[in-house]
Amino acid sequence: MLKGRSLIDPMDFTIEELEEIFSLADNIIENPKEYLHVAEGKILATLFYEPSTRTRFSFEAAMLRLGGQVVGFSEPNSSSVSKGETVADTIRIVSCYADITAMRHSKEGAPKIASMYSEIPVINAGDGGHQHPTQTLTDLLTIRKMKGSLSNFTIGICGDLKFGRTVHSLIKAISRYENNRLVLISPKELTIPEYIKKEILEKNNIEYVEAENLEDVIDGLDILYMTRVQRERFFNEEDYIRLKDSYILDRQKLDNAKDDMIILHPLPRVNEIDYEVDEDKRACYFIQAKFGMYVRMALIAKLLGVC
Numbered sequence: 001m002l003k004g005r006s007l008i009d010p011m012d013f014t015i016e017e018l019e020e021i022f023s024l025a026d027n028i029i030e031n032p033k034e035y036l037h038v039a040e041g042k043i044l045a046t047l048f049y050e051p052s053t054r055t056r057f058s059f060e061a062a063m064l065r066l067g068g069q070v071v072g073f074s075e076p077n078s079s080s081v082s083k084g085e086t087v088a089d090t091i092r093i094v095s096c097y098a099d100i101t102a103m104r105h106s107k108e109g110a111p112k113i114a115s116m117y118s119e120i121p122v123i124n125a126g127d128g129g130h131q132h133p134t135q136t137l138t139d140l141l142t143i144r145k146m147k148g149s150l151s152n153f154t155i156g157i158c159g160d161l162k163f164g165r166t167v168h169s170l171i172k173a174i175s176r177y178e179n180n181r182l183v184l185i186s187p188k189e190l191t192i193p194e195y196i197k198k199e200i201l202e203k204n205n206i207e208y209v210e211a212e213n214l215e216d217v218i219d220g221l222d223i224l225y226m227t228r229v230q231r232e233r234f235f236n237e238e239d240y241i242r243l244k245d246s247y248i249l250d251r252q253k254l255d256n257a258k259d260d261m262i263i264l265h266p267l268p269r270v271n272e273i274d275y276e277v278d279e280d281k282r283a284c285y286f287i288q289a290k291f292g293m294y295v296r297m298a299l300i301a302k303l304l305g306v307c
């Protein structure tokens, strides 16, 4: 039963519960008109303490396409946060006005704190360099739709594996499906945090290798998940400038990739995928962003208990 629950971490829902969400998303994609009024009379609050294009717009579009309405802020200084109001007090107030909320915050754990004080479901829309569970729902729905399954793949994850919250959430989630193998491609300074290696990969006997060079490993991949270097999480600009162009996927590198490999990226991209790659049939990152809206429609509908 998903009604009334919060989503803070990708492991909050069982595989069966995720399947319920994906199955509803499939139905919404097939028959969007059937869902135009299911959330009529309901309000989503979007509390974005950090910038966003895809996550906030797709949440808001999702609620509007379900017939609901949206309130919120995209700039915390336009709210009483600027006067020093805490996350706990803000969510208590938002609970009085809305039926469900999506929160993005630069502080890791802020949506979790919010869920402890909230009367309504809280959805983590990204907390610092920690987790981004609805991006993971987006990624899983995309893999499921483009590759037909969530198991038996060699998945390359490339870029900023240290600060990339989408990476942390995806690794947690995909590790629950059978027989996936991970190739973690990053500069030495941006490798995956130890806690993910120990508590997720090693604890669950997930096969993984680490690599520094994308060209060395691209030929074995079924899925390539590119990420940008997360400038906003760096302590100094010099390190960012040195590392920002560590990987640039271009047509030449793709010559060695499988014909049916898919390329994903949570976006925004900076330099890490050349624009010429957009024309390649393996590039799935724009349809991935669209699937993000449908899976958020399914998530909102399930947490509100209207579908």
Ligand code: CP
Pocket: 051, 052, 053, 054, 055, 056, 126, 135, 266, 267, 268
């Ligand atoms: N993928 C993602 O989280 O994008 P935004 O930062 O634009 O929401």
